[in-house]
Amino acid sequence: xxxxLHILILIGIYVILAESLNLIVGYTGLLSIAHAAFYGxxxxxxxxxxxxxxxxxxxNIICAxxxxxxxxxxxxxxxxxxxxxxxxxxxxxxxxxAFSILNNWVSFTxxxxxxxxxxxxxxxxxxxSSHLEFLLLVGAFAILVFWLCHRIIKSPFGRVLMAIREDExxxxxxxxxxxxxxxxxxxxxxGMAAIAGALYAHYISSIEPISFTVMESIFIISIVIIGGAxxxxxxxxxxxxxxxxxxILRFVGMPSSIAAxxxxxxxxxxxxxxxxxxxxxxVGKYGxxxxxxxx
Amino acid sequence: MNLMQLIINVIYAASIYAVVxxxxxxxxxxxxxxxxxxxxxxxxxxxxxxxxxxxxxxxIFIVIPxxxxxxxxxxxxxxxxxxxxxxxxxxxxxxxxxxxxGIYLVLQNLISLIWLDAPKSLCSxxxxxxxxxxxxxxxxxxxxxIVVSIALLGVLxxxxxxxxxxxxxxxxxxxxxLADVSGIDSYAVVLWAFAISSGLGGLAGILIAIDxxxxxxxxxxxxxxxVVTVIIGGVNSILGIALAALLLAITQHFGAWFIGSxxxxxxxxxxxxxxxxxxxxxxxxxxxxxxxx
Numbered sequence: 001x002x003x004x005l006h007i008l009i010l011i012g013i014y015v016i017l018a019e020s021l022n023l024i025v026g027y028t029g030l031l032s033i034a035h036a037a038f039y040g041x042x043x044x045x046x047x048x049x050x051x052x053x054x055x056x057x058x059x060n061i062i063c064a065x066x067x068x069x070x071x072x073x074x075x076x077x078x079x080x081x082x083x084x085x086x087x088x089x090x091x092x093x094x095x096x097x098a099f100s101i102l103n104n105w106v107s108f109t110x111x112x113x114x115x116x117x118x119x120x121x122x123x124x125x126x127x128x129s130s131h132l133e134f135l136l137l138v139g140a141f142a143i144l145v146f147w148l149c150h151r152i153i154k155s156p157f158g159r160v161l162m163a164i165r166e167d168e169x170x171x172x173x174x175x176x177x178x179x180x181x182x183x184x185x186x187x188x189x190x191g192m193a194a195i196a197g198a199l200y201a202h203y204i205s206s207i208e209p210i211s212f213t214v215m216e217s218i219f220i221i222s223i224v225i226i227g228g229a230x231x232x233x234x235x236x237x238x239x240x241x242x243x244x245x246x247x248i249l250r251f252v253g254m255p256s257s258i259a260a261x262x263x264x265x266x267x268x269x270x271x272x273x274x275x276x277x278x279x280x281x282x283v284g285k286y287g288x289x290x291x292x293x294x295x
Numbered sequence: 296m297n298l299m300q301l302i303i304n305v306i307y308a309a310s311i312y313a314v315v316x317x318x319x320x321x322x323x324x325x326x327x328x329x330x331x332x333x334x335x336x337x338x339x340x341x342x343x344x345x346x347x348x349x350x351x352x353x354x355i356f357i358v359i360p361x362x363x364x365x366x367x368x369x370x371x372x373x374x375x376x377x378x379x380x381x382x383x384x385x386x387x388x389x390x391x392x393x394x395x396x397g398i399y400l401v402l403q404n405l406i407s408l409i410w411l412d413a414p415k416s417l418c419s420x421x422x423x424x425x426x427x428x429x430x431x432x433x434x435x436x437x438x439x440x441i442v443v444s445i446a447l448l449g450v451l452x453x454x455x456x457x458x459x460x461x462x463x464x465x466x467x468x469x470x471x472x473l474a475d476v477s478g479i480d481s482y483a484v485v486l487w488a489f490a491i492s493s494g495l496g497g498l499a500g501i502l503i504a505i506d507x508x509x510x511x512x513x514x515x516x517x518x519x520x521x522v523v524t525v526i527i528g529g530v531n532s533i534l535g536i537a538l539a540a541l542l543l544a545i546t547q548h549f550g551a552w553f554i555g556s557x558x559x560x561x562x563x564x565x566x567x568x569x570x571x572x573x574x575x576x577x578x579x580x581x582x583x584x585x586x587x588x
Contacts, residue, residue, distance in 0.1 A: 029389075031389050031392070031393075078568070078571060078572060081571075081572065081575070082571050082572075082575055084388050084389065085327065085328055085329040085388050085389075085392060086526070086571060086575060088329060088389070088392060089329060089522060089526065089567070089571070090567075090568060090571050092519070092564075093564035093565075093567050093568050093571075094564075094568075096519070096560055096561065096564045097561045097564050097565065097568075100557075100558065100560050100561035101561070103557075104555075104557045104558060104561075214515075218396060218400075221393070221396075225393060258408060261404040261405075261407055261408045262404075262408075264400050264401075264403075264404040265400065265401050265404045265405065265408075267397075267400055268396070268397040268398065268399065268400025268401035268404070269397065269401055270397070271393055271394065271396060271397030271400070272377060272394050272397035272398060272401070273397075275381065275386070275390050275391075275393050275394040275397065276377065276380060276381060276394070279386075279390060
């Protein structure tokens, strides 16, 4: 039972991460390899505040969202000047620099050893301690993020994002402040990723920089793409599938010595296959762009 | 540490960056997308050399061209199976990147399944102390790397300016539609570019593995430094790449002197971001049109 709850909690956390990245990748068409960095920033802000200041969870998570959102805006700014793979490399650069700070600033972040002993969160007197309680907390936030994404996509703001994805010059010509929209979507997406980080930090109770590397970013991208970029349910489907996959491999009886590698090979193979035959993902309608799906 | 030693270290680091960057340069100029699978190709070259040397016990200087050739053949197979069909469907550079990421995951994990994660070494000869010239330590392996990088600079400059394939690659790089109309078979040219790039990538991996040990993930770090070098150098220039490699190595080593060597990666990527923001065309690159509508 504990095990099942653990899987469900992980799915919830990855739904938050994938939905927030989907706003950037799927709806605005900007591929970012920096999402694990914001996930990590959220986790570290919450952990540092809880450990060093002892401040309550609600305040910590709000601070994490704000700090991560502001840094996200910082990553969004280059997207105004540089395009396509140059922008992707710039997000990669942010990811490497962020990891480097988490890993090397030993006196502040604990370095490679990370931050152990993060206390259980207390929300208005409710101490979240059991797996079930954590699932309720994570589930509530996942539903909140899903609902927010739904609202954003259906709003005029969301329609402008999709217009930018389809044709940036056209959106500009229609009088939309494309620069502002791009930075805004990064602020929102990164802020949401920080929520996932905060929940993860409290749930696992000990965080290390190794959880927030480029590979983690790639995993989140895989969830979005395999599930279906630019669709609301795609990231949910992707998160369920990719989080369950290693567990399924374990049930099939794959020896644990090769399981980690086989899992990555499977992710890699899926990415290639989807790019070749189904760029819109499992439940998505679009690729990275409407025209991409036309063969 | 004296100044001469620092200079030698900088030149050595710059040589590594330059060799990896040369290897990436050709495929990047032929098809402009971030090909992450190249990172696995670099590691593959080193592991193939390791395996051939172990099985056949050849001299290292016969092993190198042999494994470079096999690396290129494997990379070309991947190209024909995956990148070419994608290219035919006019996939965007983002899609190509995601596919290449998938290939990287598959290849890197295959390497780690076959040869395991523990570091392996290419040199079976006893580790000698480095030469001591004027108080400066340098090993044979480091001299080899520096010599190869300088020789490659000359050879590649000649290749790209004088040979038909070299010229065709530059033609496709500057305008592939125009190249097509001029009767250049751009698919064949792209194939050549990928073959040359992958071969050089394998060579880079072997050279790195001769000096330091090899691990299945060794390619990623080398590749990213190579990408940084190519971009700073201004994607269209071999000479620019050589200069960019020097600049990168100098900044990293002096930066490391002041704030510690663990920050070298961060320093490199800060330089990259500064270039992307303020001089995205690099050292020698031509200014490009901001948007083609």
